[in-house]
Amino acid sequence: MIKPINFPLLKARIWQHLIGRGIADRDAQSEQSVLEKKRILVVDDDEMNRDVLERRVQRYGCYVESVKNGEQALKKVFYGQCDMVLLDINMPGMNGVEVLKQIRDRDEYTNLPIIMVSAQEDDKVLGDCIQAGASDYISKPFNTIVLRTRMQSCLNAVN
Numbered sequence: 176m177i178k179p180i181n182f183p184l185l186k187a188r189i190w191q192h193l194i195g196r197g198i199a200d201r202d203a204q205s206e207q208s209v210l211e212k213k214r215i216l217v218v219d220d221d222e223m224n225r226d227v228l229e230r231r232v233q234r235y236g237c238y239v240e241s242v243k244n245g246e247q248a249l250k251k252v253f254y255g256q257c258d259m260v261l262l263d264i265n266m267p268g269m270n271g272v273e274v275l276k277q278i279r280d281r282d283e284y285t286n287l288p289i290i291m292v293s294a295q296e297d298d299k300v301l302g303d304c305i306q307a308g309a310s311d312y313i314s315k316p317f318n319t320i321v322l323r324t325r326m327q328s329c330l331n332a333v334n
Contacts, residue, residue: 211236218248219263245269264293279308288329
């Protein structure tokens, strides 16, 4: 591990160690089952970023749909079904924080896990996201272990 410590990554590594030594009875299958068959909406204006997130999340056993802007995201959330949203902050037109606020304004979506994804590491932006109702925040480029752990954590919180 490298300092500063990334706590979700630390947790994942500790579990891997405990499972490998037979100390913990939780296996990768039970950890994976939280994500398996969940419907995830990826929202990002950059095609390459969408593709990377889609492929990664599909490897976790999820069904993935993706859209390239805020308006499309709202339509998918309000008229479709999804279990979680991975939402880019910086998009032309309606940005991710505006999309988040519109989703949270509807009572039926107050518990929908929404993880903000951005290359910005600005504390003010992070604060704005959390204040608007984000479930979590991941920086680009993302670490796959951190992504999976945060997705699992957000889904566990609503179940």
